[in-house]
Amino acid sequence: MTDAKVVHLNKVAPEHSPTPPVGRLPVALIQVRDKAAQQLKQALQALFDNADDTLFEMADRSTSNAEQNTFFEAMRDLRLKRKSIERGFLHKVFESFATLNQYEIGQAPQLDAVSFDKLALIQNDELEESVALDSMVAKVKSRDGVALSHLTTRLNALVSKKLDDKSNPFGPLVLCEVFLDACSRLGVEIKVKLIILKLFEKYVLSDLDQLYAEANQQLAAAGVLPELKSAPIRRKPGQVPTSGSRSGREGGGALPSEGGSYADEGVQEVFGVLQELLSQVRGTGLPRRELPADALPISSGDLMRLLSHLQQRTPAPAAMDDFDLRQQLEQLLTRASVKSGKARVVGEVDEDVINLVSMLFEFILDDRTLPDSLKALIGRLQIPMLKVAVLDKTFFSRGSHPARRLLNEIASAALGWAEHDNTQRDSLYQKIEQVVQRLLNDFVDDPAIFSELLADFLAFTGDERRRSELLEQRTRDAEEGSAKAELARRQVELALNERLLGRTLPEVVVRLLQEAWSKVLMLTCLKHGVDSPEWLAALATMDDLVWSVAPHEDPEARLRLLELVPGLLKELREGMASAAFDPFSTSEFFSQLEFLHVQGFQRFKRPLPEAERLVSEPPVTEQVAEVLAEAGVELPLLELPPAEEPELADAPAMVEVVEEIVLLAPGESRVQEPETSLADDDEALLQVDNLRVGSWVEFQEDEEHKLRCKLAAVIKPTGKYIFVNRTGMKVLEKTRMGLAVEFRRSAIRLLDDALLFDRALESVIGNLRRLKNA
Template structure:
């Protein structure tokens, strides 16, 4: 049985119910506090595992290694939640076992030493060496705090424990990690990488783990006389590799020249919506326009009170400005209003963001975040009217870059931990905190964010190419499988053969032929030899009534048996699994088939087992849904929205002919969906599939707003 860490029973007796009920309250507090930190550490581990494995794949010197690391990335993503769940279950079970300590009840504790036993594999030896080194580093660095925690637990429970039995000790934490990782189908190199990440993101913060646990116990009077040793500064993670995070590159880009003439043309259209920003006062003195400089100050004030993305109240910029103008007017005794040109800018920005926040290409999760950019964008437009005329304006480019990057983002529950969300949130917050009147910050943030997205695109392009290569290989394999099935059916259908021979050909020799074709091709010696052996096998079991042919069989039998065994070996079949067939084959060559292995007529065609496709009704060639499906092009972004709980954004990576299989990938380049053209057509028809416009968001918004303004002007 597979075992990542040796486990030995301490006592043998029947467990009694509710072990948690016996644990002191302070110990439950220690457990819950530690669980929070360990959960955070595991999340950091998995958040960074993707980057680490990608770098390994990028540096791989062979296609095999390249594939191994990419498959490991996929496996980790699929099994992450289960991994974290099992780890936390093991942690809670270990604390529960403390309630049984000293009561003659069974506990399972890993042996401290992970030295490999004689006869273990090389992989196990490598893992044992890595584990022993990790445990040694933790003991050397945090041994004092760990020892004090173990002593306090012993005093609290009235039972002497050692560090191995401490649920927060490195031995048990490693054991939890190894057990949680048993579901991962990864090779030893990936396991060692995961162990290194476990040390970096979990064990490196053990001093904080032990420090907080000791503080809780001391606060309740458990061995307060034990003096704590020096510790690292809280919040500073150890960096065993001596690596430091590199600063992102920065660069300033000049703003475009003012586009007053172009803005004047816009103003002619905006007259129809003027009067929407004014103080709510009774008509009195002549209105006094507020200067652009003072308006910018009011906006900078409002900028500090833009609600967080999670806030339920909508932030209406024009309404907020009206309230501010009212307060200023009351305080000054004058009716302060916004100048006509500035109001036009306010209305135009408000209409642009109204389009942006209703655009399907922007995921709902990011709309509130992008909506917080409204005041910074308004201030830029007030400072520089060329903002509306120049597509190369850094503020516009920043907005477009953000929108283009989030378009392929699919909803997730823990979006607040998503790297992309955090990066965009950082950009938005910096603008709200730092942008007063110097628009150079947009150039700076654009450069930084573009560097981030360029790196993401490089990674996703590489993964997407890997996905296409994998799918092409799969298609080739399917074609070969069909070729092998055709070969077998031509030789078996309609023939009367022993049941065991038919089963052997369909279950075992089909794999021999498949691998021979995939590895060497149809013109190869290996493929031809496999067919010849198949023909000789079928011929050999039909000779019981032919004495002359039987004598020929005796001459050819040794060669046939050797060819069969060589073929099975080439396909990595276990000799023990095929022993029964050769026993039966020997009997068939000596006598006619008996009742246990009677003759059957092969009537059903042989097919390789495959996942059946979702059945769909045929559609006429002129069906609108099929027309929409045919319009999809590689690189198109779509959203599958079957229901509120299942929304998937993905990109068409390739169309596999002749089956017309559409392969879709996520923003990261990994395959997430495969649909036939008919399935896509039906999804279009029922409204579950929509294409996303991938043009620059600001330009699309401006075009839509101008169209709306022209329509309003025509209706006057």
């Protein structure tokens, strides 16, 4: 089965953007989806139309009444739920397409190994179902593997999500899982479920070759990789696809694979297409081969020996700019010609391989996505990669090829790499350098070294990724926590300003509310929310405090104040204690507040006759002392001024709240530079809105410094875009408008996170086509 990843979009209809907005599918793909969905719908209807007869026949063969009733009940259940299963199946199929242009945040790898003990716990029913599923999928892949793989390759040319045959929405595995999910509400036994699965295989999966052929034909007609020949071929189950294309095994034997020969028609076909394009541009884009009449092509084995000789003399990274592989090889051939007395040249097939690899590395070394300091290091891999391509032409077509994957993994790991003054101390640089050096030293003609180095490099990047994902998650959690705190702070500010702005109150009360009670309100808002009884109670306490220190002339206010103060002081104390407010400051606030309340009671003294006053009410001092004692407050004996000299008591310091209260987080400064305002439909804002979490970008900080970072989160409540470096540490935050300004002045550039080799091959094919049409 091919795993080709040749992707070229030049022939796709112009209206299809290579990077369509999130969620939007290209028109060509929508047409394929709709036509295939119609075929699946008809196949599903045929399944249900025949299910009754099948189940009735099984019931007729039953050996017991219980077994017969099982099939009759299944028939009834299937009739009742048929429509919902059909709708659910098609809905899930459409849903699987809807996510193809949506970025998914990678999940951290599961580290728990699955033991045989755990496997033993799987229910027998689930095991039977799983075995049946595997068998059905295997049959489709055996019969229609090439067509499916071509369809997967074409879908990858149109969508941002990387697909393989397992995740292809039309793949047998996805369709089976979708069908099982749609049937999950059926209350049938496993033997009935297995019969239904067999019907699904017979009426739906058996016709997938036609679906794949038509889908490939539609996409090819729309200009999506028309070079892939995907003619519908119906084979008997178990028949192996024919092997060998015109390129065959020229230039060296193919490597053995885990699943069979690489030389099947789908895999080798890509190199054949590349050869054809090369032959058509010789004399225009490429120099024509002018060979002496007696030129004798060297064998692929001799070429490998020459390349190994050059490999041992690969210059250091700093000198790679002056290294021309083709020129060096030409010099060696000239020396060999002089020595043998006959003109020695590279064979045509091997010459094509050399040209293709050279063009691939020209793209790689010009790629702006790769950091400059790593380009020279990766450039040293040109000869090892060329040797692999000489040995195995599927290097150009098979995405899972170890050498190709190694190059892609190195480039992916380097995407977030930042320039360092001392690159040698960076662990990633050291690892890449180690891989390159090992290949230069040890790779002769056994490609198994690439698998070994790939496994080692994946283990290294896996460890780094797990650490960075952990830190990145902590960064997101911290930012979301900060956003919640910011929203709570705004709610508290609003509550304070509604009650204090424009009023004149004792300075101590304003300070108490702004410095202490604001913390109680914020804690309550975070824990319980603004609709909770706790929040309303905290606001009521604040309202009671403001009322208790305001001047009142109504005689009834005295009774309310006497009733209010004990509970008020208790609520204030408990609230401030719950917010862990400084005890010393709390004591100071209460001392001043108690004095304010004493003065408040003092204002209620009325000019009654002496005898009546002595009989009817105790001195105000005693009343206040009793009230405060109930609240747990001990006061020294207060000497109040005589009634006729009320102005002798110290008047409290009053303050008018004329400016809005602004609460700041620790270390925060609310002074913000005014942001540039752009129209809603401004192109720069649209660019920001198309950014997806996980996108890598490069900020041009100044003429000399660039910052590479990844969008880790968009905090919706505050509108902040949070960026982290490759270790997961926060390095930057921007607003939507701030990012738009950066886009507008071209100070921010999106980094292409598509696979490096695939992008390089796409570029080479595009260039060859342009030369052909020139």
